Amino acid sequence: MVKDNTLRLGCWNVRSFNSKDQEVILELHHHNIDLCAISETEKKGKGTSQYGEYTMFYSGKSKEVRAASGVGFIIKRGGYLNSITGVKYRSDRILQVSMKTDKEKMNIISLYVPDSGRPTQELEEFYDHLQSTVDDIPKGEKIIMI
Template sequence: MVTTQARNRTMKTNTETSRRKQRWRKNVIRAATWSIMSWNRKKAEILLEMEHHKIDICALSETKRKGKGSIKVPGYIFVYSGVSQQSRATAGVGISISEKLEQSIKDIHYISERFLKVTLNTETGKLHLFSMYALDISKA
């Protein structure tokens, strides 16, 4: 038979553990990578999956998006680097960053259509994010 004191201790321990987990979750950044084979046709699916899995940052390759820049999409900022507007849409990289981290974006370097760097200011210092797309030897 469980005494009232033992039950209260268990409840207190569970509450403390729950609070600790909540504090820990606030400081966690979930990151992922994904070869998407075209942003334009799959945007809704990509955003839905990122939201479902609670992903804060996702490095995307094969976006096949032309130009360089960033756009706001529901819940995220999508930073991308692709081929010039006159070229056929191939390769391309991007990084989707949760809106909650928008104020942390410090710097964006559009290095090429295959390489993108975004720097975030975090509580613990700078966080450098890279999205790269390597050449497929069979297509060279």
Template sequence: MDLLLRELNRYKWDLVGLSETHLPRTGEETISGTSLILSGRTDGTHRQGVGFILSPTTKKVLISFTPVSERIATIRLKVSVSNLTIIQVYAPDSARSNEECEQFYFQLQSVTDQTPKKDMLIVMGDFNAITGNDQIDRRDVMGPHGHGRLNGRGERLISFCRENDLYITNTAFKHRHRRKVTWRSPD
């Protein structure tokens, strides 16, 4: 954590979303004036986990933190125009069953539905999905700079975005190939 905080101090940052923390706890910690809020497993297993790192400035505008599960957490912030709700996620990967994936999206939809309608909404994190770069019939939810070929989890993400009038913003901007993915299967 100290190394991460040192690296963050090189940038102008106020909030960082965390996915796959592997920290088996839920709650808030303060490290060197920085707030770490986590939603992890409760059985002691070092798997999954999501959370946020908040700068002291962002901590001052924090209205609430809601740990939903080891895969979903929300924060609500008071910002100048309105309130901002951020949902941080870590979706099941392709090795998990379709049933587990559907349970995740059911829970995510429930959390999204509970967001006050006047709030600005950001859903971010690791969706373990490939949305592809073929924009045909998907311009309403994504830009032309996707990656790879659409997979089943990508179809599910696109469906969720359509249902909630959301846009996959990292497909809207051109990135170097190596910055489009964070991990590639060895097979």
């Protein structure tokens, strides 16, 4: 459980994490970022990877299809990583991390929203999925969408 109230957040559309992993990690370290939501990772599947002092949770397309979209969180080891109470791999465009601080429970959601030029059905499905994600969070818990 974290006692300090300072959480240094970041977000980054990495446009393929696979070729930029070291660059991203160096920048997060340089700017002392605790938690960074990343989008357009183009990572396949879902899971966890270690990068020095950082842990990455990611959710992407299935391994059978072309790599596209993908979301993730990169979290610095220490207080905030230890505060995680759950990770929900919702889709290749929505990833939720739940954490508990000394004062509250919060849910941080990494989003990769489809472009407005995408087919209407794809946009509606995304927003329906996002709404069900929010509806699943207990009332009274903080929600941060990045």
